[in-house]
Amino acid sequence: MGNLIEVRNLQTQFFTQDGIVHAVNGINYDVAERETVAIVGESGSGKSVGVMSLIRLIPEPPGKIVNGEVNFDGQDLLQLNEEELRQIRGNRIAMIFQDPMTSLNPVLTIGRQITEALELHLNMNREESRARAIELLELVGIPDAGARLDDYPHQFSGGMRQRVMIAMGLSCNPQLLIADEPTTALDVTIQAQIVDLVTRLQSELGMAIIWITHDLGVVAGLADRVLVMYAGFIVEEGPVDVIYGQPRHPYTLGLLRSIPRLDLGRQKRLIPIEGLPPDLLDPPQSCPFAPRCPFVIDKCLEENPPLMSIDAVRKSACWVDLSDVEIYDTSADEQVEAVA
Amino acid sequence: MTTQNTESAGVSTAQDSSQSDVLLTVQNLKMHFPITRGIILQRQVGSIKAVDGITFELMRGETLGLVGESGCGKSTTGRAILQLYEPTAGEVIFEGQDLTEINSGELRRMRRRMQMIFQDPYASLNPRMTVGSIVGEPLEVHKIGGSRREQQQRVQELLEIVGLNPYFINRYPHEFSGGQRQRIGVARALAVNPSFIVCDEPISALDVSIQAQVINLLEDLQSEMGLTYLFIAHDLSVVRHISDRIAVMYLGKIVELADREELYENPLHPYTQALLSAVPIPDPEIEKKRQRIILEGDVPSPAEPPTGCNFNTRCPQVMEICHQYEPSFADVGDGHRVACFLYDQVEALDESGQPVSATA
Ligand SMILES: Nc1ncnc2c1ncn2[C@@H]1O[C@H](COP(=O)(O)OP(=O)(O)OP(=O)(O)O)[C@@H](O)[C@H]1O
Ligand SMILES: Nc1ncnc2c1ncn2[C@@H]1O[C@H](COP(=O)(O)OP(=O)(O)O)[C@@H](O)[C@H]1O
Ligand code: SF4
Ligand code: SF4
Ligand SMILES: [Mg+2]
Ligand SMILES: [Mg+2]
Numbered sequence: 001m002g003n004l005i006e007v008r009n010l011q012t013q014f015f016t017q018d019g020i021v022h023a024v025n026g027i028n029y030d031v032a033e034r035e036t037v038a039i040v041g042e043s044g045s046g047k048s049v050g051v052m053s054l055i056r057l058i059p060e061p062p063g064k065i066v067n068g069e070v071n072f073d074g075q076d077l078l079q080l081n082e083e084e085l086r087q088i089r090g091n092r093i094a095m096i097f098q099d100p101m102t103s104l105n106p107v108l109t110i111g112r113q114i115t116e117a118l119e120l121h122l123n124m125n126r127e128e129s130r131a132r133a134i135e136l137l138e139l140v141g142i143p144d145a146g147a148r149l150d151d152y153p154h155q156f157s158g159g160m161r162q163r164v165m166i167a168m169g170l171s172c173n174p175q176l177l178i179a180d181e182p183t184t185a186l187d188v189t190i191q192a193q194i195v196d197l198v199t200r201l202q203s204e205l206g207m208a209i210i211w212i213t214h215d216l217g218v219v220a221g222l223a224d225r226v227l228v229m230y231a232g233f234i235v236e237e238g239p240v241d242v243i244y245g246q247p248r249h250p251y252t253l254g255l256l257r258s259i260p261r262l263d264l265g266r267q268k269r270l271i272p273i274e275g276l277p278p279d280l281l282d283p284p285q286s287c288p289f290a291p292r293c294p295f296v297i298d299k300c301l302e303e304n305p306p307l308m309s310i311d312a313v314r315k316s317a318c319w320v321d322l323s324d325v326e327i328y329d330t331s332a333d334e335q336v337e338a339v340a
Numbered sequence: 341m342t343t344q345n346t347e348s349a350g351v352s353t354a355q356d357s358s359q360s361d362v363l364l365t366v367q368n369l370k371m372h373f374p375i376t377r378g379i380i381l382q383r384q385v386g387s388i389k390a391v392d393g394i395t396f397e398l399m400r401g402e403t404l405g406l407v408g409e410s411g412c413g414k415s416t417t418g419r420a421i422l423q424l425y426e427p428t429a430g431e432v433i434f435e436g437q438d439l440t441e442i443n444s445g446e447l448r449r450m451r452r453r454m455q456m457i458f459q460d461p462y463a464s465l466n467p468r469m470t471v472g473s474i475v476g477e478p479l480e481v482h483k484i485g486g487s488r489r490e491q492q493q494r495v496q497e498l499l500e501i502v503g504l505n506p507y508f509i510n511r512y513p514h515e516f517s518g519g520q521r522q523r524i525g526v527a528r529a530l531a532v533n534p535s536f537i538v539c540d541e542p543i544s545a546l547d548v549s550i551q552a553q554v555i556n557l558l559e560d561l562q563s564e565m566g567l568t569y570l571f572i573a574h575d576l577s578v579v580r581h582i583s584d585r586i587a588v589m590y591l592g593k594i595v596e597l598a599d600r601e602e603l604y605e606n607p608l609h610p611y612t613q614a615l616l617s618a619v620p621i622p623d624p625e626i627e628k629k630r631q632r633i634i635l636e637g638d639v640p641s642p643a644e645p646p647t648g649c650n651f652n653t654r655c656p657q658v659m660e661i662c663h664q665y666e667p668s669f670a671d672v673g674d675g676h677r678v679a680c681f682l683y684d685q686v687e688a689l690d691e692s693g694q695p696v697s698a699t700a
Contacts, residue, residue: 042547042549042550157638160638187574188618188620189615191618191620192634193635196634214547215548215620216548218620220621220622220626221627221628241625244622245625255549258548258549258551258552259551259552259622261622261623262577262621263626269559273552274553276550277549
């Protein structure tokens with residue numbers, strides 16, 4: 001399969017009163033056709049800014065893409081003019097956001113919001129677009145779709161609104177769907193509905209997906225490949241089972257260790273990542289994870305490790321070899337439990 | 341081994357020698373909010389049954405987890421127990437006294453023994469107060485801090501207990517991260533030496549890497565001070581980690597209550613089963629093989645809950661009787677309680693909550 005999108009040395013900054021926020025610091029990755037790539041990391045690590053930069057949805061000013069290339073189907077999106085970009089956004093690349101209430105227009109009916117895009121991008125007339133809108137709402141599982149077309153967003157529940165957003169995102173058969181924390185505001189049972197829906201639609205419609213989340217659990221069931229972000233850098237990248245089976249960056253390892261798991265014997269005590277992420281106004285020259293890293297060596301303080309290939313499929317930005325480290329020492333946990 | 345571990349309520353606490361040391365009894369608690377219409381003459385046209393008859397006990401030193409979907413009444417339960425709302429009906433017996441009966445002076449005194457930690461560490465701290473005055477305020481309110489100097493000392497001690505630098509005493513909330521603010525909230529709750537704390541989603545607003553820090557802190561404080569927690573959360577993995585027993589809420593009612601491991605290994609209520617199956621597990625191998633129970637539709641409005649079993653609009657195993665009667669909340673063995681007609685011990689209740697004698 002070919003690459004649908006290739007991101008090269010993407011660097012985005014915000015020029016604020018307090019100084020320059022180094023939000024995304026030169027990231028590189030590809031997404032293949034029909035592939036699902038998850039971007040994980042904690043809040044402020046640059047996940048949203050990273051993907052919004054792809055289709056230039058960064059508020060300018062204060063934001064600025066200071067460097068990079070985004071090759072999509074043979075053209076560099078960062079070189080297109082606003083008109084050319086509009087043809088791509090919402091059409092060949094669609095985006096859904098975390099909070100469906102803020103991205104739906106409260107004074108337009110659900111139906112109108114969908115038909116508008118269809119009329120704009122696919123030159124449909126009113127009747128055609130209305131029929132297609134009903135089809136789309138049925139596709140995402142809104143019962144009695146024809147009747148609900150004239151409802152307003154506030155008459156829908158959170159899960160239904162998110163399904164409407166997905167319907168809108170899919171309305172023009174995009175090649176790439178970017179989903180920025182689309183289930184974070186939803187309950188687990190509704191999240192399961194949405195994840196189920198998106199995986200089904202992907203196998204039917206065949207688009208590629210970039211799915212942003214901070215929930216490592218969701219990623220496990222959804223993604224082919226994972227990018228882990230920290231302080232505006234990609235610090236680890238690889239196929240989902242490889243990353244979860246044997247993480248090779250201390251931050252990924254720390255994340256996996258710090259969350260309790262429903263399926264394992266109960267850990268006696270969680271192992272947190274101590275400390276806080278760095279201030280992106282004043283990023284260190286060292287490895288950005290060094291102040292919180294249990295594996296830190298002198299070299300880490302002198303030089304920030306680039307994202308380096310470890311083997312054919314995976315990369316890590318770390319000077320230390322973690323290949324012998326186990327994620328879960330469950331035997332010890334069980335013992336502690338038994339003694340107590 | 342794990343399933344046999346069921347009888348001890350406070351597994352990890354030192355003082356659970358006597359089994360029946362009940363700190364709190366909640367009996368048929370209801371909290372209904374009126375829905376009103378009209379601008380000048382407000383008339384009541386209905387009510388939101390946020391909490392609709394729940395019953396449970398909390399043992400001294402134990403952590404009871406309370407889980408359920410958004411809007412099911414978890415926070416309202418916590419607030420009604422602490423008498424931050426005046427309950428519509430029911431009893432809340434705390435350290436032997438029914439809080440719904442006592443006068444305001446007595447309630448004020450009892451308040452010292454019960455505290456709350458809130459979900460949103462950004463909204464719950466007054467931005468114009470220093471950390472010192474935020475943490476010290478309860479001492480002042482209850483007039484227990486002694487002199488100014490003693491109060492200041494106590495505040496610094498509290499900051500140290502929750503892992504904050506005592507020198508931060510004169511700083512303002514905005515100078516702290518989310519996790520640090522949550523620690524300030526914890527210090528404030530601890531100021532008056534409570535025996536019981538309602539933790540309302542204390543980690544939901546925090547980053548994954550910080551959540552574990554706060555959970556560990558709460559666990560340490562509990563074992564050092566013998567605290568009792570009602571731990572409200574929607575993350576079932578976290579609840580399983582921290583709780584001794586777990587109550588599952590749906591639409592204002594507790595539908596199942598059991599010891600931690602029992603609930604996860606042997607969930608009985610169809611809603612609990614769906615909820616557990618929806619929790620993603622950070623392991624791709626497991627996720628690929630897992631069968632999810634995908635619930636249809638959304639939670640009904642608490643203003644018009646379905647009659648009969650209130651889960652009957654979404655239940656994959658719904659039966660005839662579920663539309664007619666409400667299931668009782670019955671013990672099916674070893675304190676595992678469930679409200680569902682799939683189990684023999686569960687009785688049919690009519691609208692007034694009385695058992696229907698004839699078997700339907
Ligand atoms: N003061 C109030 N007046 C009217 N209705 C209320 C009030 N407080 C809560 N409710 C309603 O009661 C129900 C239960 O609310 P509650 O805040 O207890 O839910 P929750 O389980 O804590 O949800 P979440 O997980 O979203 O925090 C909801 O339908 C809510 O809208
Ligand atoms: N409009 C803005 N002005 C200034 N800084 C911003 C703006 N938007 C984002 N940032 C900063 O960029 C960094 C990355 O943000 P973001 O990509 O939104 O993180 P997340 O990983 O949570 O999606 C953060 O430090 C954030 O504060
Ligand atoms: S480079 Fe050094 S400090 Fe950075 S993650 Fe690796 S071991 Fe830790
Ligand atoms: S009582 Fe009936 S509707 Fe309710 S949970 Fe049990 S089977 Fe389902
Ligand atoms: Mg974001
Ligand atoms: Mg709540």
